[in-house]
Structures are given as structure tokens and as C-alpha cells.
Amino acid sequence: MVLTSLGPPESHRMAQQDTWTKKDLTGIEELSRPEIELLFRQADQFLPALAPGKGLDMMKGRTVVNLFLEPSTRTRTAFEISAKKLGAEVVSINTTASSLVKGETLRDTAMNIRAMGVDAIVMRHSSAGSARYLGSVLDISVVNAGDGAHEHPTQALLDAFTLRQRFGKVEGLKVTILGDILFSRVARSNILCLSKLGAQVTLAGPATLVPATLKEAFPQVRIVHDLKEALKDCDAVMLLRIQHERQTTTHFPSLGEYTSQFGLNAERAAWLKPEAIVMHPGPINRGVEVESEVADGPRSVILEQVRNGVAVRMAVLHLCTGAISR
Amino acid sequence: MNPADNSPLWIRGARVIDPSAKRDEAKGDVFALDGKFVDQLSAADQAKARVIDGTGLVVAPGFVDLNCRLGEPGRTARETIRTGTRAAAAGGFTTVVTMPDSLPAADNVGTIQLLREICSRDAAVRVLPTGTLTKGHEGKALAPLGTMKKAGVVAVTDTTSGVQNNEIMRRALEYAAMFDLVVLDHCQDSSMTEGGQMHEGAWSLRLGLRGLPRAAEEIVVSSDCLLAELTKARIHLQHLSSGGSADIVRRAKAKQLSVTAEVSALHLLLTDAALANYGTSLKTNPPLREEADRLALIAALVDGTIDAICSDHSPCTATEKDCEFDLAPFGAATLETAFAAAHTALVAGGHADLPLLVARLTHGPAKALGLAAGTLKAGALADLVVLDPKSAWTPSLADLASKSGNNPLVGRALTGRIRATFVGGRQVFGA
Numbered sequence: 139m140v141l142t143s144l145g146p147p148e149s150h151r152m153a154q155q156d157t158w159t160k161k162d163l164t165g166i167e168e169l170s171r172p173e174i175e176l177l178f179r180q181a182d183q184f185l186p187a188l189a190p191g192k193g194l195d196m197m198k199g200r201t202v203v204n205l206f207l208e209p210s211t212r213t214r215t216a217f218e219i220s221a222k223k224l225g226a227e228v229v230s231i232n233t234t235a236s237s238l239v240k241g242e243t244l245r246d247t248a249m250n251i252r253a254m255g256v257d258a259i260v261m262r263h264s265s266a267g268s269a270r271y272l273g274s275v276l277d278i279s280v281v282n283a284g285d286g287a288h289e290h291p292t293q294a295l296l297d298a299f300t301l302r303q304r305f306g307k308v309e310g311l312k313v314t315i316l317g318d319i320l321f322s323r324v325a326r327s328n329i330l331c332l333s334k335l336g337a338q339v340t341l342a343g344p345a346t347l348v349p350a351t352l353k354e355a356f357p358q359v360r361i362v363h364d365l366k367e368a369l370k371d372c373d374a375v376m377l378l379r380i381q382h383e384r385q386t387t388t389h390f391p392s393l394g395e396y397t398s399q400f401g402l403n404a405e406r407a408a409w410l411k412p413e414a415i416v417m418h419p420g421p422i423n424r425g426v427e428v429e430s431e432v433a434d435g436p437r438s439v440i441l442e443q444v445r446n447g448v449a450v451r452m453a454v455l456h457l458c459t460g461a462i463s464r
Numbered sequence: 465m466n467p468a469d470n471s472p473l474w475i476r477g478a479r480v481i482d483p484s485a486k487r488d489e490a491k492g493d494v495f496a497l498d499g500k501f502v503d504q505l506s507a508a509d510q511a512k513a514r515v516i517d518g519t520g521l522v523v524a525p526g527f528v529d530l531n532c533r534l535g536e537p538g539r540t541a542r543e544t545i546r547t548g549t550r551a552a553a554a555g556g557f558t559t560v561v562t563m564p565d566s567l568p569a570a571d572n573v574g575t576i577q578l579l580r581e582i583c584s585r586d587a588a589v590r591v592l593p594t595g596t597l598t599k600g601h602e603g604k605a606l607a608p609l610g611t612m613k614k615a616g617v618v619a620v621t622d623t624t625s626g627v628q629n630n631e632i633m634r635r636a637l638e639y640a641a642m643f644d645l646v647v648l649d650h651c652q653d654s655s656m657t658e659g660g661q662m663h664e665g666a667w668s669l670r671l672g673l674r675g676l677p678r679a680a681e682e683i684v685v686s687s688d689c690l691l692a693e694l695t696k697a698r699i700h701l702q703h704l705s706s707g708g709s710a711d712i713v714r715r716a717k718a719k720q721l722s723v724t725a726e727v728s729a730l731h732l733l734l735t736d737a738a739l740a741n742y743g744t745s746l747k748t749n750p751p752l753r754e755e756a757d758r759l760a761l762i763a764a765l766v767d768g769t770i771d772a773i774c775s776d777h778s779p780c781t782a783t784e785k786d787c788e789f790d791l792a793p794f795g796a797a798t799l800e801t802a803f804a805a806a807h808t809a810l811v812a813g814g815h816a817d818l819p820l821l822v823a824r825l826t827h828g829p830a831k832a833l834g835l836a837a838g839t840l841k842a843g844a845l846a847d848l849v850v851l852d853p854k855s856a857w858t859p860s861l862a863d864l865a866s867k868s869g870n871n872p873l874v875g876r877a878l879t880g881r882i883r884a885t886f887v888g889g890r891q892v893f894g895a
Contacts, residue, residue, distance in 0.1 A: 243787055265788035266661075266672035267742035286790070288672030326672060355669035 294327035309336035317378030342368035478518025483823035496846035526558025526847030538567025558847035621648035705750035707760025772829035779868030807880030
């Protein structure tokens with residue numbers, strides 16, 4: 139799919155990629171840096187369409203199914219709006235409405251949806267690897283909206299896109315990811331995405347959620363259990379939602395204990411460099427991983443992330459569906 | 465070849481390897497008469513014998529598998545005695561010990577009798593059943609070990625459920641020893657493995673899958689060794705996967721404890737890195753671990769710490785495995801490729817010679833359970849395998865006799881192939 143140009147053509151740099159060949163976005167793992175940069179340039183083109191009353195029609199006549207087998211409001215809504223901004227029809231299936239609860243296999247559900255003439259399936263699923271599996275089963279586009287504790291590629295892309303917007307480039311930035319790394323697909327995708335774009339990643343949080351073995355899995359990261367150390371040099375801190383419902387009680391004693399050790403409040407935010415920003419994938423647990431004074435403060439780019447999320451997902455849907463020759 | 469052919473058997477000019485007799489003859493003959501090995505055939509018997517030219521091939525005792533599942537009763541969509549024992553024969557196994565986690569579980573005399581009836585009708589190789597250690601392998605109350613022994617079980621085990629309670633394990637060991645029943649244990653502390661999908665390490669972290677840590681196995685290997693010391697009973701540790709487990713067993717053996725151990729052929733060949741694409745056919749319990757574990761298991765096999773190589777054949781249907789990784793059942797169908805996998809890893813890999821590999825597939829497992837198998841000595845049952853260690857091949861699904869296709873080695877180049885298998889002097893596999 140050739141980059142859709144809505145404005146003056148950008149100057150072509152060395153190693154710049156112009157064509158997108160992947161029908162699926164299952165993870166950041168599978169993407170190259172030129173592909174990520176191509177996607178960002180496409181998202182740049184879509185930013186003006188985010189204004190109320192604006193919309194495009196390049197996916198007119200196409201249908202996108204949001205197959206959400208795990209609860210989600212924000213990501214599903216962002217994907218719905220992204221598809222609609224491109225003129226596509228959208229059908230959302232959530233876990234209670236899905237036939238999967240009746241014992242149908244994922245392959246059967248997906249083949250049925252495909253048989254109805256759908257162009258893309260956006261899936262959220264509790265099983266790691268399920269998006270890659272679905273992409274291998276189907277000949278239509280599959281976009282991963284989160285697969286278990288594996289990846290959440292559009293979140294990482296919108297995060298990096300936001301950093302790029304703020305700092306001009308991601309290369310050379312120091313980014314600290316703070317919180318529940320062990321169970322977080324957002325963390326995995328961000329580690330991969332930021333590393334590919336040349337940022338230095340620090341992982342911070344309690345040792346049970348940020349085990350030393352993460353260094354074996356991701357040799358490029360730094361692991362820190364001291365919050366001040368983790369915050370003092372970074373350009374951005376990404377807070378992760380503490381998902382108390384997903385952890386057994388053995389990973390940390392209580393939410394209160396977590397907040398007392400790792401919660402980001404104004405006092406601790408003062409350890410950051412003056413220009414450092416605070417990011418969060420949402421939904422925020424106010425008073426747990428972040429206090430309102432920080433979440434709503436001048437460092438926070440949380441709502442910019444949400445807005446950029448629509449442009450990035452538009453780019454993903456446009457490029458992936460466009461990669462399939464019809 | 466007519467499988468009913470009961471004529472005398474004469475294999476000429478093969479390399480003969482029989483670790484039970486410390487025999488490794490570059491060019492030798494093997495004779496069988498009336499289902500048993502003999503030292504020589506009379507001139508009259510020679511005249512009517514079936515003669516096989518063994519030039520360039522190896523003759524060894526039929527392999528003994530201490531750990532497999534053949535589907536019956538109750539899981540016939542996965543495997544049957546008919547298909548499973550033909551897979552065994554194709555893999556060179558002439559004696560297989562089946563796990564008791566069938567449907568219903570083999571925790572009672574009736575189920576064991578049913579299995580034996582099916583086997584007498586359908587089995588191509590010798591099938592030796594085990595019973596559960598506790599009722600329904602639930603780990604709560606002892607199964608009727610004495611009556612199951614009378615019904616023909618050769619050992620007792622709670623298989624992948626493990627035994628989570630040390631008091632029950634202790635009493636089970638004491639009680640089973642009274643009947644000379646070996647207790648087999650799948651070593652796993654289930655409190656540490658809930659939701660676990662693969663080895664806990666760098667790969668599980670990358671893939672976002674919950675891990676089964678080494679320590680969950682090593683803790684139970686340790687407690688089993690301590691209980692073997694306390695009770696003086698025999699215990700056999702099933703399919704070790706961690707290098708640390710091998711170290712614990714090595715120390716236990718140095719203390720002369722009656723502990724034996726096995727490793728699956730797959731664990732000698734592959735590591736958790738093979739799971740990078742979430743291949744469900746590689747989802748096994750115990751899980752494939754790291755290269756250091758693989759090398760430690762090989763070293764333990766070579767120095768005798770580990771007595772036996774098992775297939776750990778656990779068939780699953782294509783539908784069962786065609787799903788999200790964490791929804792797929794554990795297990796790989798490996799009877800037909802166990803020898804080739806172990807040969808590729810050990811012999812082609814330069815870690816051991818062929819006689820050692822044969823020992824761990826024959827004499828080692830037979831001795832661990834006290835079975836009259838795994839030997840070419842005169843008077844023993846004429847179970848043997850003819851193999852071509854140099855043959856390179858790539859298993860394909862269409863060639864496999866197992867009813868289930870979850871063999872992770874399909875499409876992978878291996879060396880070492882079974883040419884023919886004989887049970888009681890009758891051919892059960894090979895042209």
C-alpha cells in the first residue's frame with residue numbers, strides 16, 4: 139500500500155520505506171524501524187481528520203469487526219472511531235455477545251466473520267499469541283488490540299508517536315516504564331518499540347512485578363527498583379495501570395503498599411527533569427499509581443496520547459487493509 | 465512380511481548392541497526360536513529360518529518406554545491401542561508402560577482389566593499398564609494398590625497431577641513397597657505452576673506466557689529423594705526437565721538411595737526457544753527448558769544419573785491443538801520419533817555413542833522397573849529392533865501411525881531410523 143498523501147510530499151530520506159506490505163499488525167516484534175516510521179508519517183497525515191466534523195472516505199465500503207473477548211472501553215472506542223473516520227462500517231462484538239462463550243473455537247468464530255465479507259478483524263483476547271494465530275488462520279487483516287500479557291502494539295505506537303510529537307524524535311530519549319511490567323502487554327510492546335526507535339528504556343517497580351529475569355528477555359533495558367533513581371534522568375515516565383484483579387496477592391501486599399512505594403505524586407514528580415513528561419495508557423487508577431495532581435498537571439500528556447491513538451489506529455487500519463490487493 | 469510368520473529368525477552380519485550383556489559386536493548374528501532368543505539355531509531350524517541380512521544395520525533389544533499414553537480407555541479420539549502400539553512399533557518400542565490418566569482413570573481393577581482385554585485384542589507390542597497412586601489421581605486417598613498389582617499393573621503414579629501432599633507420598637511409598645510396586649512421580653509443586661504454560665524464563669517473559677519455574681520440579685525431586693531415604697522404597701522420577709533436578713538425583717544416587725529417573729527424548733533435542741511462534745505441538749508438561757538444562761540432562765544421561773529415555777507420548781487431536789496457546793492441552797505425540805530425536809541429540813550431537821543411547825532405551829528403563837525386557841540374552845523374549853543409525857529422514861504427518869498429529873518433529877531433519885521391529889520373534893514393523 140502506498141502512503142496516502144494528503145499534503146505536500148515529504149522529502150525522502152535514506153532507508154525510508156514507502157510501501158507497507160503487512161496485512162496484519164500482531165505485534166511490534168514483527169515491525170522494522172522503517173515500517174514504524176512509515177506508519178507515523180501516515181498517522182501525521184490523518185491528524186487533521188481528527189477535528190470534529192472532519193472525516194475521510196478511503197475505507198468507504200469496507201467493514202471492520204472489533205472482536206473484543208476481554209473487557210475494554212477505551213481501545214475499542216478508539217478503534218471504532220478510527221475506522222469510522224476512514225469511512226468504514228464497524229461492528230463490535232464484545233465477550234458477552236460472542237459465540238465463543240458457547241464453546242465455539244476462535245478459528246470457527248473468525249472464519250464465520252470472514253465469510254460475511256469483512257475486511258479486517260481487530261481483536262482483543264486474553265490469550266498471549268492469539269493475534270498471531272488468527273493472522274495465520276485468516277487471509278483478511280488482523281489487528282492486535284491486546285493479546286494476554288504479550289503485546290498491545292497500537293498502544294506502543296501511539297506512545298512513541300506522542301514522544302516524537304513532543305520531543306521531535308524518539309532516538310536518544312530516556313524512558314522509564316513504571317509499575318506492573320510482568321503482566322503488562324503495554325510494557326512489552328513499548329520496550330520493543332522504543333528500543334527499535336533508539337530510546338533507552340528503564341523498567342521500574344517492585345521486584346515481584348519487575349523481576350531481574352526481564353533483563354534476560356530484553357537485554358537492552360535497565361532494571362531499577364529505586365523510584366528516585368528511575369525518575370531522575372528520564373525524559374518521560376510511562377505509568378502502567380496496576381491491575382490488582384490480575385495479580386495474585388503474592389506479588390505485592392496491597393494497593394496502599396504499592397502507592398506508598400511507587401505511586402507518583404507531586405513530591406516524587408519533582409525528582410523528574412523540568413521538561414520530562416508523564417504518560418499513562420489508561421484507564422487511570424487515581425490515587426494508586428498516580429495522584430490527580432500529577433495526572434492532571436502540566437507534565438501529563440495523557441489526553442494527547444488518547445487523541446494520537448485515533449490517528450495511529452487510522453494509519454494501522456488503512457495500511458493493513460490496503461496491503462491486501464483486491 | 466506376514467506378521468503371523470512364526471518361523472525361526474536369523475539376523476546375519478549386523479552390528480549387535482546389547483548393553484545388558486555389555487555386547488557390542490561389529491558383525492554378529494542374532495537368533496530367535498519360538499518367541500525367545502537362542503544362542504544358535506540347529507541345522508534344521510536354520511534351513512527353515514527367515515534370514516535377514518543385517519549388513520550396515522544395527523540390531524538391539526526392543527526399546528522399553530516407561531511413559532506413554534495410548535488413549536484407551538476413553539480418549540480414543542486421540543489414540544487407540546491399535547494405532548498407539550503401531551506407532552510404538554514404528555518407533556522401535558516393544559514394551560510400553562502406559563499412564564493411568566485415562567477416562568475413567570485406571571484407579572480400579574475393572575479399568576485395568578478392560579485395558580488388558582483391549583490390548584490382548586489390538587496391541588502390536590507389549591503394553592504394561594500402571595495404576596493411579598491415589599483415587600482418581602486426586603491426591604487424597606490411596607488407590608487399591610494391592611488389588612491393582614494383582615490385576616497386572618507394573619507401577620503406580622498420579623502422573624501429571626503429581627502428589628502434592630508429602631504425608632500421602634510417604635505412606636504411598638511405604639504401602640506400595642509392600643507389593644514391590646515402584647512409585648513413579650511427575651515432580652511438580654502445583655502451587656507454583658498455576659496457569660503456567662511453558663518454562664519460566666526469558667522466552668516466557670517475551671511471549672507473555674505464565675511460566676513453570678524449574679524450582680517447582682526441583683522441590684518435588686528433592687522431597688521425593690528425602691522420602692525415598694525415609695521409607696527405603698523405590699521411586700522413579702518421571703521426565704525430568706531441569707538441570708537442577710539431575711544434580712539432586714546425582715546426589716541421591718551417591719547416597720545409594722533407590723531412586724531412578726528418566727528424561728523424554730524431546731527434552732534432549734529442543735529448548736524453550738522452539739516455542740517462539742507459540743507452536744502448540746511443543747506445549748509439553750514438563751516444559752522444554754533452556755540450553756543449559758538440555759546439556760545438563762544429556763550429561764546426566766551419559767553419567768548414569770538418568771537411567772532411561774522415555775517417549776512421553778501424549779497424543780492430542782488436531783482440533784484440541786488448533787487454538788490459542790494457553791487453551792491447548794499439554795502433550796506431544798512422540799513414540800515414532802523418540803529414537804531419532806535422542807539419536808540426533810546424543811550421537812549425531814557428539815555427546816554419546818550408540819551403545820549408550822541403546823542402553824538408556826533398553827536395559828536402563830527395564831532395570832528401573834524390574835521388567836524382563838531390554839535384552840538379547842538367550843532365553844529372553846525375542847523383542848528386537850533393527851535400525852539404521854546413519855539414515856537421515858524428515859518425519860511427515862502422512863508417514864506416522866499415531867492417530868494424533870501433534871508430533872512437533874514433523875518437518876524437522878533427524879538422523880537414525882528404525883528399519884524393523886520384532887516382538888516375540890514376530891515382525892510388527894518394517895518391510
